[in-house]
Amino acid sequence: MPSQETLVRIAAAPYAGTRARAGLDAALAFAAFGQPPAVLLSGPGVLALPPRQANSSHGTPSLRKVLDSLPLYDIDTLWVCAASLERHGLADLELPAYAARADSALLRRLLSEASAVLSF
Amino acid sequence: MRFTLLVLSAPDFGCANRHALRFARAVIDGGHELACVFFQDRGVLTALKDCESAQAEEDLRSAWQGIARDGDADLAVCSASAARFGVADGRRADNILDGFALSGLGDLVMARGDSDRFLTFAD
Numbered sequence: 318m319p320s321q322e323t324l325v326r327i328a329a330a331p332y333a334g335t336r337a338r339a340g341l342d343a344a345l346a347f348a349a350f351g352q353p354p355a356v357l358l359s360g361p362g363v364l365a366l367p368p369r370q371a372n373s374s375h376g377t378p379s380l381r382k383v384l385d386s387l388p389l390y391d392i393d394t395l396w397v398c399a400a401s402l403e404r405h406g407l408a409d410l411e412l413p414a415y416a417a418r419a420d421s422a423l424l425r426r427l428l429s430e431a432s433a434v435l436s437f
Numbered sequence: 438m439r440f441t442l443l444v445l446s447a448p449d450f451g452c453a454n455r456h457a458l459r460f461a462r463a464v465i466d467g468g469h470e471l472a473c474v475f476f477q478d479r480g481v482l483t484a485l486k487d488c489e490s491a492q493a494e495e496d497l498r499s500a501w502q503g504i505a506r507d508g509d510a511d512l513a514v515c516s517a518s519a520a521r522f523g524v525a526d527g528r529r530a531d532n533i534l535d536g537f538a539l540s541g542l543g544d545l546v547m548a549r550g551d552s553d554r555f556l557t558f559a560d
Contacts, residue, residue, distance in 0.1 A: 323549065334478075334479075335478055335479070335518075335521065336445065336478055336559070339445070339477055339478040339518065342517065342542060343477070343542060343545065346541075346542030346543060346545065346546055347546050347549075349543070350543055350546045350547075352546060352550070433549050433552075433555035434555070434557070435443060435555070435557055436557040436559060437445065437478075437557075437559070
């Protein structure tokens with residue numbers, strides 16, 4: 318990640334409220350203005366990743382679909398906290414092709430080198 | 438130094454909204470500049486008119502209006518979140534307190550680029 322990039326960190330569970338969706342909206346806005354940020358999923362935010370999320374039960378669109386569409390908007394860096402995946406039983410989850418696991422050392426570097434961190 | 442604050446929590450829930458207010462006041466009192474306070478998600482409820490604080494409870498909404506006056510700061514309310522939470526209907530701002538203004542997420546992008554420091558406040 319270039320050191321001057323904005324980092325949008327989403328730690329909210331995908332369907333516990335509107336926070337995670339607000340984070341993705343902010344990331345897309347930065348991209349629309351030619352400043353595509355890096356996105357980091359951590360904590361319960363990683364629960365947006367499992368594929369085949371059914372929409373009907375919670376009445377909101379699948380955030381996984383939104384995550385999959387981010388490269389279309391030039392957001393081509395999706396970091397996923399490895400420890401959070403493990404904590405939520407998703408250690409073996411196949412990530413989107415453009416995503417990468419971040420260990421604690423990398424997380425520290427991402428957070429310290431970003432020009433701004435938006436935390437959702 | 439120029440600061441932009443992103444506030445995601447409602448004034449009547451948790452501590453983050455109050456912490457943001459305290460921080461904004463410290464920025465102004467410290468002689469720094471508050472470029473923008475951007476309210477998104479449930480934070481937009483800060484701008485909602487006709488809400489009364491309980492007796493003996495600090496009125497955070499009027500305190501934010503004081504920040505707008507004293508710091509000459511933009512209190513920007515995300516229009517998409519405002520529509521979701523019933524604070525505004527499209528570009529109509531009838532329910533919004535004086536001192537606040539409807540904005541788009543593009544204003545958040547601009548404010549971030551125009552600031553030396555960017556902080557998020559959320560519960």
